Amino acid sequence: MIDSKEVVHNQAVEVEKKVKEKENSALDDEAAFEKELPKKRHLNVVFIGHVDAGKSTTGGQILFLSGQVDDRTIQKYEKEAKDKSRESWYMAYIMDTNEEERVKGKTVEVGRAHFETEMTRFTILDAPGHKSYVPNMISGASQADVGVLVISARKGEFETGYERGGQTREHVQLAKTLGVSKLLVVVNKMDDPTVNWSKERYDEIESKMTPFLKLSGYNVKKDVQFLPISGLIGTNMKTRVDKSVCSWWGGPCLFEALDATEIPQRDPKGPFRMPIIDKFKDMGTVVMGKVESGSVREGDSMVVMPNKAHVKVLAVFCDEDKVKRAGPGENVRVRLSGVEEEDILSGFVLSSISRPIPSVSEFEAQLQILELLDNAIFTAGYKAVLHIHAVVEECEIVELLQQIDPKTKKPMKRKVLFVKNGAFVVCRVQVNNLICIEKFSDFPQLGRFTLRTEGKTVAVGKVTGLNLSSA
Numbered sequence: 001m002i003d004s005k006e007v008v009h010n011q012a013v014e015v016e017k018k019v020k021e022k023e024n025s026a027l028d029d030e031a032a033f034e035k036e037l038p039k040k041r042h043l044n045v046v047f048i049g050h051v052d053a054g055k056s057t058t059g060g061q062i063l064f065l066s067g068q069v070d071d072r073t074i075q076k077y078e079k080e081a082k083d084k085s086r087e088s089w090y091m092a093y094i095m096d097t098n099e100e101e102r103v104k105g106k107t108v109e110v111g112r113a114h115f116e117t118e119m120t121r122f123t124i125l126d127a128p129g130h131k132s133y134v135p136n137m138i139s140g141a142s143q144a145d146v147g148v149l150v151i152s153a154r155k156g157e158f159e160t161g162y163e164r165g166g167q168t169r170e171h172v173q174l175a176k177t178l179g180v181s182k183l184l185v186v187v188n189k190m191d192d193p194t195v196n197w198s199k200e201r202y203d204e205i206e207s208k209m210t211p212f213l214k215l216s217g218y219n220v221k222k223d224v225q226f227l228p229i230s231g232l233i234g235t236n237m238k239t240r241v242d243k244s245v246c247s248w249w250g251g252p253c254l255f256e257a258l259d260a261t262e263i264p265q266r267d268p269k270g271p272f273r274m275p276i277i278d279k280f281k282d283m284g285t286v287v288m289g290k291v292e293s294g295s296v297r298e299g300d301s302m303v304v305m306p307n308k309a310h311v312k313v314l315a316v317f318c319d320e321d322k323v324k325r326a327g328p329g330e331n332v333r334v335r336l337s338g339v340e341e342e343d344i345l346s347g348f349v350l351s352s353i354s355r356p357i358p359s360v361s362e363f364e365a366q367l368q369i370l371e372l373l374d375n376a377i378f379t380a381g382y383k384a385v386l387h388i389h390a391v392v393e394e395c396e397i398v399e400l401l402q403q404i405d406p407k408t409k410k411p412m413k414r415k416v417l418f419v420k421n422g423a424f425v426v427c428r429v430q431v432n433n434l435i436c437i438e439k440f441s442d443f444p445q446l447g448r449f450t451l452r453t454e455g456k457t458v459a460v461g462k463v464t465g466l467n468l469s470s471a
Ligand code: GTP
Pocket: 049, 050, 051, 052, 053, 054, 055, 056, 057, 058, 088, 089, 090, 092, 105, 106, 107, 108, 127, 128, 129, 130, 150, 188, 189, 190, 191, 192, 229, 230, 231, 232, 233
């Protein structure tokens, strides 16, 4: 006869063994996860600022200084730039790769490049400064955590960029709304004969920019760092500027400042969220985007929202490399099976199955009105184009709910029917198609947006509520 206690005991031992095995394999998993994670942290940096401030030149110089562009290529670009009567543009040609950009000397598409410092792998996103291409700038900024705001110190250029209608202001406000939490303000063209590394000019720019940055919501002490550079010559970029060139600067160079920027850590174990910015066919359907929350690994089952397409992850690529797993903040390409490329639109979100991203056609938001066209008034019925992460959709304001006192940040008592420039207002917004968004308080990156009309940014906002019954 078998002692039943013995059996129970044996079973208990078996169970314990199984639990241990599971724990060990979980530990192995964790260890594998650690191993798979690249040792260096990764940051996306967007270059923003007024047209011709020197964003592409500075980006190109970074690649040159980090040894990714050889002298021969530079000589080739020098010749090409000269042939196009754009002598000084040769450094910008490293980032501006298409013919239109080179002929006109203006970035159109967001340029993308990679470089590394001691501590960090960077993806640089070189946004266009021209006002016609603000939507491209928005897509660049929405992928970044850190911004390099390039300002030209050349006589007259800082002024034009900073004026109303200049892109210095618009870009700062957009960057803040789109989740760029840290800014390096580089005062560029310090070598220019009208500047000649003048401390006075540098101080003037810093003192004019500071109150504006504060007004835009940046904590200047914590989140902003100013520094002087020459992008064209490469001064104060990889190494600190020589005292013989600039006696008064005792702060960091650009590489040091970038290396020292800290951004809030996102949860690699959170629900998976990756807004799709682009897609193509390549042995399956490949989607591109930035992981905003959670992690993705080969073999995962996921869902593409809002069309609820169930997919399997065949492969994950980070930069050029195939990786086993990628976490928040990474720009990735994910190869999927189970969905056709035609069935995905940019703005769709690759999402975990257990906690998929909500999709709605109506939401509540707090808006700040920046500049309405011809000083129009903002009322129910106002139509605009909504930009939220990779989504671009026509929208309509269906109701103004409350006006907020900009000073006290408290709701004002009286009923609100219309507001003007500068107002803060809570309203209901509708779109025609389902969009995947989150409340700002849950996922800031997926809950902040801009409203644009006729190519101009008229308002920036945060999602405060989702109308889930509108799905
Ligand atoms: P968009 O892409 O059109 O917004 O312009 P950008 O900000 O990328 O400017 P880009 O790098 O194309 O440079 C514009 C002009 O400024 C070119 O003629 C550059 O040579 C010049 N430039 C850029 N950086 C410097 C600098 O540090 N010193 C001087 N002297 N000129 C510079």
